[in-house]
Amino acid sequence: xxxxxxxxxxxxxxxxxxxxxxxIFTLGTFCExxxxxxxxxSEDIDILRGLFDEFDLGVLDTVTxxxxxxxxxxILKAEAALNSVNEVAMMLSAPxxxxxGGFIYMADILAxxxxxxxxxxxxxxxxxxQEPDFVLxxxxxxxxxxxxxxKALGVPMVIVRRDSKVYEGPAVNINYISGSHGRIETMSLSxxxxxxxxxxxxxDDFMRAGGTGRGMVDMMREFSVTVVGICVxxxxxxxxxxxxxxxxxLLTLESVDENAGTALIRPASWLTQNxxxxx
Amino acid sequence: xxxxxxxxxxxxxxxxxxxxxxxIFTLGTFCExxxxxxxxxSEDIDILRGLFDEFDLGVLDTVTxxxxxxxxxxILKAEAALNSVNEVAMMLSAPxxxxxGGFIYMADILAxxxxxxxxxxxxxxxxxxQEPDFVLxxxxxxxxxxxxxxKALGVPMVIVRRDSKVYEGPAVNINYISGSHGRIETMSLSxxxxxxxxxxxxxDDFMRAGGTGRGMVDMMREFSVTVVGICVxxxxxxxxxxxxxxxxxLLTLESVDENAGTALIRPASWLTQNxxxxx
Numbered sequence: 001x002x003x004x005x006x007x008x009x010x011x012x013x014x015x016x017x018x019x020x021x022x023x024i025f026t027l028g029t030f031c032e033x034x035x036x037x038x039x040x041x042s043e044d045i046d047i048l049r050g051l052f053d054e055f056d057l058g059v060l061d062t063v064t065x066x067x068x069x070x071x072x073x074x075i076l077k078a079e080a081a082l083n084s085v086n087e088v089a090m091m092l093s094a095p096x097x098x099x100x101g102g103f104i105y106m107a108d109i110l111a112x113x114x115x116x117x118x119x120x121x122x123x124x125x126x127x128x129x130q131e132p133d134f135v136l137x138x139x140x141x142x143x144x145x146x147x148x149x150x151k152a153l154g155v156p157m158v159i160v161r162r163d164s165k166v167y168e169g170p171a172v173n174i175n176y177i178s179g180s181h182g183r184i185e186t187m188s189l190s191x192x193x194x195x196x197x198x199x200x201x202x203x204d205d206f207m208r209a210g211g212t213g214r215g216m217v218d219m220m221r222e223f224s225v226t227v228v229g230i231c232v233x234x235x236x237x238x239x240x241x242x243x244x245x246x247x248x249x250l251l252t253l254e255s256v257d258e259n260a261g262t263a264l265i266r267p268a269s270w271l272t273q274n275x276x277x278x279x
Numbered sequence: 280x281x282x283x284x285x286x287x288x289x290x291x292x293x294x295x296x297x298x299x300x301x302x303i304f305t306l307g308t309f310c311e312x313x314x315x316x317x318x319x320x321s322e323d324i325d326i327l328r329g330l331f332d333e334f335d336l337g338v339l340d341t342v343t344x345x346x347x348x349x350x351x352x353x354i355l356k357a358e359a360a361l362n363s364v365n366e367v368a369m370m371l372s373a374p375x376x377x378x379x380g381g382f383i384y385m386a387d388i389l390a391x392x393x394x395x396x397x398x399x400x401x402x403x404x405x406x407x408x409q410e411p412d413f414v415l416x417x418x419x420x421x422x423x424x425x426x427x428x429x430k431a432l433g434v435p436m437v438i439v440r441r442d443s444k445v446y447e448g449p450a451v452n453i454n455y456i457s458g459s460h461g462r463i464e465t466m467s468l469s470x471x472x473x474x475x476x477x478x479x480x481x482x483d484d485f486m487r488a489g490g491t492g493r494g495m496v497d498m499m500r501e502f503s504v505t506v507v508g509i510c511v512x513x514x515x516x517x518x519x520x521x522x523x524x525x526x527x528x529l530l531t532l533e534s535v536d537e538n539a540g541t542a543l544i545r546p547a548s549w550l551t552q553n554x555x556x557x558x
Contacts, residue, residue, distance in 0.1 A: 006286060007285055007286055007289050007326060007330075008330055010290045011289045011327060012330060012336065013290075015297060015334075018294060020393065051290055055291050057291065099445065103445055103446040105447065105469075105471065106446070107469060108435065108437075108471070111429075111436040111437060111438060113426060113435070113436070114298075114299065114430075117298075117430070140418045141438075143426075144422065144436070147392060147395075147423050150392050151392035151396070154392075156391045157390040157423070158390060159390060159419060159420075161419065166378065166379075166380055167384065167385070168378075168384065169378045190384075190386060192387070193386065
């Protein structure tokens with residue numbers, strides 16, 4: 001009987017922990033759920049921790065202290081992260097994706113749940129220590145990956161709009177220089193969307209000159225919010241100097257040959273270095 | 280030793296199945312993963328099926344035939360679904376959400392990963408039989424819940440834009456009557472986003488008159504795509520007759536009292552009926 005009970009507990013705990021990444025569950029929560037002793041659950045967690053590590057399913061942490069417990073984070077090992085990003089690089093480099101003007105068609109890949117969830121997990125894994133209170137993104141294409149990053153961090157997402165909307169209430173509008181067009185545009189954020197003193201992680205799909213990123217940083221200053229990081233799925237190698245500092249990306253767009261219809265896209269060097277260090 | 284192996288398998292299978300909802304995994308996949316016999320894995324799956332049912336974690340189906348295997352769907356029991364939707368109804372009815380013009384501030388709730396994932400799972404559970412090839416939504420606020428619906432169905436999401444964009448390539452533009460403004464607006468969808476003969480499930484955050492929904496249906500006709508369902512998080516009780524037929528919603532906005540700053544929001548009647556029938 002007892003090993004059946006353990007089977008049950010381990011599977012159900014896996015589900016419960018995975019459903020709420022980065023949330024701390026006390027042992028007491030599981031004791032109540034399973035009507036089991038704390039000692040059995042401690043053993044369960046040790047088994048799960050080993051399993052998750054062995055099968056590269058993420059990291060199970062034990063958090064000590066008054067608010068202590070166990071916490072799941074979908075952190076991949078460096079080599080698996082690199083492989084996942086590399087797969088996306090290959091998808092984006094495939095023939096037929098170059099549009100007039102040298103743009104790359106990414107919309108389909110940016111809306112595949114399994115792909116953006118993996119990318120969101122990899123982005124989140126770089127910012128757990130900074131403890132952001134929310135993930136900020138600018139509509140539209142970056143929303144899915146920002147959403148999945150927020151899920152992995154266990155925080156809400158906040159969307160900056162291009163115009164203020166009647167259904168978002170009073171809003172702060174700022175102007176910014178759009179990188180791709182080099183012209184002045186407006187972005188808008190509802191006054192009630194964030195609170196003074198919070199910490200923001202900015203996530204977006206693509207960065208060229210960094211004007212939009214800079215706009216989001218300026219917007220956060222208007223709200224007295226600290227930006228703890230900026231991460232994009234893909235940034236261009238050129239210009240190397242963006243309008244904001246401290247930008248991390250998962251992919252680097254090295255070059256586009258519009259005539260040949262090809263693009264050179266590779267995982268960012270920090271991913272390669274991490275994988276080399278860990279192996 | 281053997282019961283440790285079973286523990287391992289059950290937890291890892293839980294994780295693998297949950298990561299890819301609605302995907303069919305053959306027993307062979309798991310045999311390779313664990314170096315175990317098919318008979319052991321069949322037993323594992325029977326145990327998991329019972330567990331998932333007992334703890335209301337979703338449904339594990341065995342699919343027979345040549346492409347057969349096991350498949351996980353995050354389908355909640357009717358009562359749990361009703362409770363989840365009811366929680367959202369209460370959040371949205373809370374004081375302070377009524378904006379000038381009688382609009383309800385929903386943007387924060389629509390960007391909470393745990394909330395939209397639950398809502399997405401509940402929406403998806405109504406359309407597994409229709410086997411949509413993708414989830415269609417119109418930017419912006421509906422994207423997170425559409426994304427989570429797509430994840431639960433194991434299909435991509437497709438986003439209709441307000442304007443055609445240089446980075447989406449050739450696009451089909453159509454005009455539609457915006458319900459909230461009663462004026463002619465444009466929506467745009469990249470030519471390469473969907474293929475003739477596919478099946479679409481339309482998901483959005485809110486419907487009043489149904490003009491946007493109707494526009495998306497018209498758009499799908501341009502692409503020779505069949506619409507297998509339309510589901511929104513919240514629709515207004517008035518007008519009862521929308522510009523599109525067959526709309527399902529999770530929440531009904533009965534009335535808004537702008538002066539008192541209150542709104543009457545309740546779970547849609549089909550949810551209440553399902554819960555009553557099941558109990």
